Amino acid sequence: MTPLAILNGRLVRSDGIAEGGVLIKNRQIATTGQFEIPANADIIDAKGGLIAPGLVDLCSFAIDIPAFVAGGITRAGLMPDQSPPLDHAALIQRAGQAGKPHVWISPIAAATRGLEGLELAELGLMKAAGAAAIATGRHWIPDSGVMYRLMAYAAALDLMLISHAEDSGLVRNAVATDSEIATRLGLASAPARAEAIAVARDIALAEETGARIHFRKLSTAAAFDLVRSAKTRGLRVTCGTTPAYLLLSDLAIGNFRTFTRLSPPLREEADRQATLAALADGTIDVLCSGHDPQGPEAKRLPFADAAPGMAGAETLLTLSLGLVRDGLVDIPRLFTLLSANPADLLGVPGHRLEVGAEADLIIVDPEKPWRIVGEELAASAGNTPFDGLPVQGKVLQTIKGGQPVG
Amino acid sequence: MIESAASPPPRPTASPFPHRHLLGIAGLHPHEISWLLDEAEQWIGFNRLAAKHDDRLAGLTMINAFFENSTRTLLSFEIAGKRLGADVVNMAVAQSSVKKGETLIDTAVTLNAMHADVIVIRHDASGAVQLIADKVDCPVLNAGDGRHEHPTQALLDALTIRRRKGQIAGLTVAICGDVLHSRVARSNILLLTSLGADVRVVGPPTLLPAGIEGMGVSRHVDFEAGLDGADVVMMLRLQRERMEGGFVPSPREYHALYGLTPERLSKAAPNALVMHPGPMNRGVEIASSVADDIDRSAITEQVEMGVAVRMACLDVLTRARRGIEGWA
Numbered sequence: 001m002t003p004l005a006i007l008n009g010r011l012v013r014s015d016g017i018a019e020g021g022v023l024i025k026n027r028q029i030a031t032t033g034q035f036e037i038p039a040n041a042d043i044i045d046a047k048g049g050l051i052a053p054g055l056v057d058l059c060s061f062a063i064d065i066p067a068f069v070a071g072g073i074t075r076a077g078l079m080p081d082q083s084p085p086l087d088h089a090a091l092i093q094r095a096g097q098a099g100k101p102h103v104w105i106s107p108i109a110a111a112t113r114g115l116e117g118l119e120l121a122e123l124g125l126m127k128a129a130g131a132a133a134i135a136t137g138r139h140w141i142p143d144s145g146v147m148y149r150l151m152a153y154a155a156a157l158d159l160m161l162i163s164h165a166e167d168s169g170l171v172r173n174a175v176a177t178d179s180e181i182a183t184r185l186g187l188a189s190a191p192a193r194a195e196a197i198a199v200a201r202d203i204a205l206a207e208e209t210g211a212r213i214h215f216r217k218l219s220t221a222a223a224f225d226l227v228r229s230a231k232t233r234g235l236r237v238t239c240g241t242t243p244a245y246l247l248l249s250d251l252a253i254g255n256f257r258t259f260t261r262l263s264p265p266l267r268e269e270a271d272r273q274a275t276l277a278a279l280a281d282g283t284i285d286v287l288c289s290g291h292d293p294q295g296p297e298a299k300r301l302p303f304a305d306a307a308p309g310m311a312g313a314e315t316l317l318t319l320s321l322g323l324v325r326d327g328l329v330d331i332p333r334l335f336t337l338l339s340a341n342p343a344d345l346l347g348v349p350g351h352r353l354e355v356g357a358e359a360d361l362i363i364v365d366p367e368k369p370w371r372i373v374g375e376e377l378a379a380s381a382g383n384t385p386f387d388g389l390p391v392q393g394k395v396l397q398t399i400k401g402g403q404p405v406g
Numbered sequence: 407m408i409e410s411a412a413s414p415p416p417r418p419t420a421s422p423f424p425h426r427h428l429l430g431i432a433g434l435h436p437h438e439i440s441w442l443l444d445e446a447e448q449w450i451g452f453n454r455l456a457a458k459h460d461d462r463l464a465g466l467t468m469i470n471a472f473f474e475n476s477t478r479t480l481l482s483f484e485i486a487g488k489r490l491g492a493d494v495v496n497m498a499v500a501q502s503s504v505k506k507g508e509t510l511i512d513t514a515v516t517l518n519a520m521h522a523d524v525i526v527i528r529h530d531a532s533g534a535v536q537l538i539a540d541k542v543d544c545p546v547l548n549a550g551d552g553r554h555e556h557p558t559q560a561l562l563d564a565l566t567i568r569r570r571k572g573q574i575a576g577l578t579v580a581i582c583g584d585v586l587h588s589r590v591a592r593s594n595i596l597l598l599t600s601l602g603a604d605v606r607v608v609g610p611p612t613l614l615p616a617g618i619e620g621m622g623v624s625r626h627v628d629f630e631a632g633l634d635g636a637d638v639v640m641m642l643r644l645q646r647e648r649m650e651g652g653f654v655p656s657p658r659e660y661h662a663l664y665g666l667t668p669e670r671l672s673k674a675a676p677n678a679l680v681m682h683p684g685p686m687n688r689g690v691e692i693a694s695s696v697a698d699d700i701d702r703s704a705i706t707e708q709v710e711m712g713v714a715v716r717m718a719c720l721d722v723l724t725r726a727r728r729g730i731e732g733w734a
Binding site: 178179180181182183184185186187188189191255256297300301302303304305 | 432509510511529531532533534536537551552553554555589592615616617618619620621
């Protein structure tokens with residue numbers, strides 16, 4: 001393979017930013033910083049842009065290669081909520097191959113058969129087939145007995161369990177958070193506390209069983225308090241969120257905008273502020289896209305009938321860079337949230353600018369202005385609540401295994 | 407830079423109701439609401455005549471698209487349209503292709519292609535009427551969408567109150583019962599607070615929505631405290647399926663705690679007006695002796711005002727289509 005030299009960049013390392021470039025040989029990072037360019041090397045001029053590890057999107061609902069490449073995502077954890085659900089070793093194996101060569105997929109196995117929350121799926125066989133973690137899917141498991149056995153079993157296999165934290169008895173058919181806006185719109189709503197109740201039970205069971213648990217998307221002050229306290233007690237508890245909960249409150253629902261119908265639903269402003277605080281103080285471990293493209297047939301409906309979810313892969317980085325400008329995190333920390341931490345949780349090496357790591361890189365212009373237009377996104381559907389928003393920061397080039405893609 | 411002419415062009419006359427649709431009370435200014443009520447007044451006397459027919463909507467097609475069962479509201483709109491001379495067509499959900507899986511937007515496009523001149527819609531999903539209104543070329547009237555809004559009900563209630571009490575500003579109105587699931591309550595709260603009434607919501611905590619105080623009302627779980635001194639007592643219907651343990655333990659407990667009886671009504675102001683959007687559950691949310699008290703109950707008058715209000719709305723919303731001067 002011809003060596004590839006990326007020059008004139010700013011290297012995003014875990015401890016800071018350094019001027020320089022990256023030399024890639026045999027799909028791996030051979031040198032970083034200043035180096036002698038081999039005579040036969042291909043050259044990419046980063047033109048002062050950031051050279052950063054490719055993003056690892058912990059929980060995506062779809063394999064959407066164009067969206068991943070455009071968003072600088074080089075690896076995606078695939079949620080088991082597929083058709084059929086990923087509850088069998090053969091399905092895991094197949095999903096693991098589905099993104100190659102542009103994006104690597106880390107399949108996440110259904111924790112229970114058919115994701116029904118009743119019977120354990122073949123977790124050991126799926127782990128052997130390549131499952132990176134297990135998940136409850138789009139829903140919480142209401143039966144604490146099932147959850148207890150599941151976590152004890154997962155702990156023995158050292159499988160991380162990814163949980164959706166919303167108490168299903170409280171939520172039922174709710175499509176919004178209890179608030180003035182939900183009341184004005186006449187939308188069925190549930191207390192924000194439904195999240196903390198689910199988190200509290202799951203943490204208690206993690207403490208009981210020693211299991212590793214990750215909360216996919218948290219969005220409320222009370223839930224972050226529980227995770228914070230669990231971490232200080234040394235429990236293996238982690239959590240993530242998406243830019244939507246950091247940047248939008250339920251006011252964004254406006255006049256029944258179905259692109260803002262998310263799961264969990266958007267929260268009141270105080271909880272949005274708490275999510276920002278949890279990001280700044282390190283309680284949040286992972287920023288993910290929750291990429292869930294839904295076409296007009298699922299979104300051009302009355303709000304309560306519309307499918308939840310947003311297309312987030314392409315906007316994950318640009319929206320996150322806004323958090324840097326707001327002073328919440330610095331760029332190295334941002335890439336820890338977007339790349340290193342999710343890679344560690346999925347148990348995959350690399351995703352850092354280190355010699356010997358797989359050369360999954362992105363070149364980013366962090367200032368480049370553009371406007372998010374749902375219909376123009378590369379994603380398979382343009383259902384973004386940020387439609388029309390002017391943003392800054394764009395991926396100029398995605399490099400997977402030393403090869404430029406896209 | 408804009409060139410200034412010798413004399414300024416005549417200012418276009420501002421329409422007293424510059425809205426294409428009537429989707430809700432939200433978005434209406436107080437003077438627009440009052441003007442609509444004034445418009446409705448003229449039809450009250452007209453409707454009491456033996457021969458009650460007007461031709462102003464002659465040749466216009468009015469479609470009543472009711473995706474949710476209704477007898478009273480549908481009938482009221484149908485009568486209103488017919489008295490104004492419109493060709494009225496009712497589309498009931500049982501006969502429609504909605505049952506065959508057609509999407510709401512496809513249904514809207516179909517209705518539009520039939521060149522309806524005004525469409526009246528009821529749907530069980532909040533926001534559904536707006537979704538249709540965005541896709542059609544003619545005025546749309548919301549006859550109730552989910553728990554969201556039911557603007558003509560609020561207008562007819564306001565007209566009833568205004569006629570009985572002279573004005574709305576300064577009155578204390580208690581809206582009682584299942585506020586959580588009620589679009590009637592939401593539209594009434596918006597309208598009555600907009601016109602300066604002091605509005606309370608009263609009911610069991612399981613039937614009062616979160617954050618309702620944000621709409622400018624006070625919240626009472628004690629029925630008698632909520633009724634204290636009220637000038638208007640507006641009862642809401644409690645659906646049968648919600649009184650069997652889901653939201654309240656039983657119909658008889660509900661009646662014992664939140665039923666409007668003559669004794670309870672005595673806590674309200676002397677001559678307090680009793681209202682109910684119907685259909686009533688007699689002996690549950692309201693005692694028959696209260697509902698039938700001709701001195702206090704305005705319930706049948708509400709039905710009468712309903713036709714007048716709907717005639718006014720149909721007239722006003724179709725003025726642009728009919729080429730009435732000042733409404734283009």
